[in-house]
Amino acid sequence: MDIQRPRGTRDFLFEEMKERKEIETTLRRVFETYGYGEIKTPLFEDLALFTMKSGEGIVEQIYNFQDKGGRDLALRPELTAPVARLYINELQKSPKPLKMYYFGSCFRYERPQKGRWRQFWQMGCELIGGKSPESEAEIIAMATHSLEELGLTDFEIHIGNLGIIRGILDQADVEKGVQDIIMAIIDKGEIDELLKTLNELKIDPKTSEILLTLVGLVGHREIIKEASEIIKDSPESVEALEELEELLDILEAFGFSNYTVNLGIARGLDYYSGIVFEIYARSLGAQKQISGGGTYNLIEIFGGEKVESTGFAFGFDRLVECVRQCGRAKSLPKTVDVYVAPISKELKLKAFEVAQILRKNSIKTEVDLVGRKLKKILSLANNLQADYVILVGERDLEEGKVTMKDMESGKQELVEIESLTQEIKELLKAA
RNA sequence: GCCGGGGUGGGGUAGUUGGUUAUCCUACGGGACUGUGGAUCCCGCGACUCGGGUUCGAAUCUCGGCCCCGGCCCCA
Numbered sequence: 160m161d162i163q164r165p166r167g168t169r170d171f172l173f174e175e176m177k178e179r180k181e182i183e184t185t186l187r188r189v190f191e192t193y194g195y196g197e198i199k200t201p202l203f204e205d206l207a208l209f210t211m212k213s214g215e216g217i218v219e220q221i222y223n224f225q226d227k228g229g230r231d232l233a234l235r236p237e238l239t240a241p242v243a244r245l246y247i248n249e250l251q252k253s254p255k256p257l258k259m260y261y262f263g264s265c266f267r268y269e270r271p272q273k274g275r276w277r278q279f280w281q282m283g284c285e286l287i288g289g290k291s292p293e294s295e296a297e298i299i300a301m302a303t304h305s306l307e308e309l310g311l312t313d314f315e316i317h318i319g320n321l322g323i324i325r326g327i328l329d330q331a332d333v334e335k336g337v338q339d340i341i342m343a344i345i346d347k348g349e350i351d352e353l354l355k356t357l358n359e360l361k362i363d364p365k366t367s368e369i370l371l372t373l374v375g376l377v378g379h380r381e382i383i384k385e386a387s388e389i390i391k392d393s394p395e396s397v398e399a400l401e402e403l404e405e406l407l408d409i410l411e412a413f414g415f416s417n418y419t420v421n422l423g424i425a426r427g428l429d430y431y432s433g434i435v436f437e438i439y440a441r442s443l444g445a446q447k448q449i450s451g452g453g454t455y456n457l458i459e460i461f462g463g464e465k466v467e468s469t470g471f472a473f474g475f476d477r478l479v480e481c482v483r484q485c486g487r488a489k490s491l492p493k494t495v496d497v498y499v500a501p502i503s504k505e506l507k508l509k510a511f512e513v514a515q516i517l518r519k520n521s522i523k524t525e526v527d528l529v530g531r532k533l534k535k536i537l538s539l540a541n542n543l544q545a546d547y548v549i550l551v552g553e554r555d556l557e558e559g560k561v562t563m564k565d566m567e568s569g570k571q572e573l574v575e576i577e578s579l580t581q582e583i584k585e586l587l588k589a590a
Numbered sequence: 591g592c593c594g595g596g597g598u599g600g601g602g603u604a605g606u607u608g609g610u611u612a613u614c615c616u617a618c619g620g621g622a623c624u625g626u627g628g629a630u631c632c633c634g635c636g637a638c639u640c641g642g643g644u645u646c647g648a649a650u651c652u653c654g655g656c657c658c659c660g661g662c663c664c665c666a
Contacts, residue, residue: 163639163657213666220664237666270591273660428666445661502625533626535619541628542617552625566628 167269167277173494179479182309183262186282186473189305193297195260195284200241202263206233211460212240213428222266222277234266239457239470242285247463255288255466262475274446274477283452283472290454290467292406295434298469299406300413302438302450305473311440311481314449316417317377318406318436319424321453322399323390324373330393331366339429345374346425374423380407382420399433406434430455432467440481449477496587498540499526502533502552510551513561513576517549520580522587540566546590547583 164170171179187197206223222234235241238261250257262282271277284301286294299318306314324345328338337360344353353374357367369389376382383404390396403420410418426435435453443449452471459465497517501510507530514526525545527536533550540548550562555573563582564571574582 166657209666217666220666239666267665269664271658275665426666446665448665451665500626532623534623534628537626537628539628548626548628550626554625562625564626564628569628571626 165277167271169276169278178483179475182475182479182482183282185308186305187260187262189301189308190260190284193258193301193304195258198242198245198259198261199263200235200238200245200261203232203234204241204244206231208240208244208461209233209236212430212457220268222268235263236267237265238263238281238283238472239285240461242470243457243461243463243468246285246287246468247458247461250287251463256294257287258284259287260284272446274443274474274480276476280475281472282475283450283470285468285470287458287468288466290433290469292402292434293409295454295469296406296409296413298452298471299410299418299436300415302436302452302471302473303415303417306438306478309478309482311478311485313442313485314438314440314481315419316436316438317419317421317424318403318434319421320399320403320406320434321425321431322402322433323386323396323422324370324425326393326396326399327366327369327373327390329395331363333360333362333366335429341370342425342429345370345423348423350374377419377421377423379418379420382422383407386422403434426451426453428455430457430460432456434469436471440477442484443477443480446474446477449474449481494523495525495540495543495545496523497525497547497549497583498536498543498545499524499549499551500533500536500540501527502550504530506551506553506556509556513549513551513579516576516580517583520584522580522583537564546587549579 190197206218206221209217209221217236221236224232226232242259242261246257260283262280264278264280266278268277269275284298286298299316303316321342324342325338328341333341341353341356341360341362344356350371354367354371357370362370372389373386376386383400387397387400390400407418407420410416421437424435424437426437431453433454436451437448438450439447440449441447450471450473452469454467454469456465456467458468499510499514499517501507507527510526514524517524525540525543531539537548545566548564548566550564550571552562555561558573559577560573560575561579562571563574563579
């Protein structure tokens with residue numbers, strides 16, 4: 160019988176887990192320095208939680224099932240909906256703003272390819288209540304800060320405000336449903352298709368022209384000026400643009416000016432209400448988006464009181480890939496510092512004793528468990544890159560000592576068992 | 591869902607105009623070698639992704655499945 164891993168899933172081995180854990184730890188540290196606390200939600204939820212948010216259509220891409228009680232459940236395909244649910248269930252009356260972060264795996268039934276798996280990890284945060292350019296800026300600053308802490312530099316952060324385009328559409332009396340169709344096309348970035356659709360929908364030429372120009376505005380601060388010329392007849396858009404500008408000012412105060420203003424970001428779904436941002440890592444190829452976020456009104460959709468929240472999530476697996484490409488994979492910690500080897504079988508119990516002394520002092524210690532010959536142990540210790548091998552032999556033991564062999568130099572010395580821990584700790588620290 | 595490239599011991603590979611026992615490296619187990627050679631040498635273990643077809647004969651040709659890689663669609 161040959162059982163294979165399900166399609167689109169991965170096994171992570173020792174080295175890779177160390178790498179992932181290090182990235183996870185770094186992000187946790189950054190999130191916590193900004194005052195976010197960790198939460199965790201279940202791996203599966205009521206299917207309706209996701210269809211409510213994204214429409215029935217997404218069931219196609221969800222791992223869903225009925226449990227023995229006939230409940231329609233789904234492995235979560237993302238984490239913002241569960242987090243909103245958690246908020247409504249547990250935290251609605253808590254003081255705002257509420258800052259929380261999460262890390263966990265999600266599942267989507269999709270065709271696997273580079274940067275896309277059927278089980279993947281997201282790490283992100285949510286700031287609920289207290290919507291303001293200040294909190295939005297802080298979130299973007301935190302996302303950027305996180306990437307810097309990981310040593311990444313080759314990324315672009317694009318910021319936009321949906322209110323600008325929505326304002327133009329409102330001004331032209333385009334109804335909500337039609338707006339959503341247009342936003343979806345803008346999100347794809349297909350200019351030709353957008354042009355075609357605007358014609359088909361009989362949007363007036365002036366509005367179409369404004370939209371096409373706005374969507375093409377991508378650049379630094381100066382495009383705000385260009386945009387403000389174009390939209391000056393729509394008060395709603397003017398307000399949104401001012402809001403965006405204020406956000407950029409604040410962001411600079413937080414120390415980040417390396418952003419791109421991109422009015423073409425639309426983020427398909429209609430509950431996004433204000434600023435949106437996406438981060439790309441060019442080196443990743445087709446699946447280059449490593450993060451997406453913005454301000455939205457999701458909680459109300461789920462029946463909570465109206466509260467806006469701002470959040471973003473990193474595609475954790477893609478971050479791992481970036482860090483790896485960046486070659487900044489720090490030297491990984493060794494698995495073992497010391498290997499304890501009994502010189503003869505009779506001394507194995509003594510070897511265990513010695514190993515335990517070291518382990519209780521937090522020294523990473525391996526000891527022979529299968530009666531290997533000394534030569535074999537030295538060979539293994541060498542392959543594991545252990546720093547020292549402790550040879551436990553009868554002659555030394557008579558004096559209460561063991562032999563400590565430096566695997567780098569090959570030199571060895573007799574050490575009192577009592578002072579062994581101390582000695583090794585100092586040597587490891589020095590190295 | 592679509593297009594293209596792949597799949598040989600645990601890891602990395604050679605071999606593919608069909609033809610003995612499928613190559614080498616590494617890892618692993620044992621030995622030469624009993625408190626010390628981590629070197630060297632010897633021995634061992636272990637693979638053609640799965641199924642059908644063509645053929646006297648298939649890792650090799652062919653069809654299909656599975657899985658992987660790159661891209662398209664999608665991407666909450």
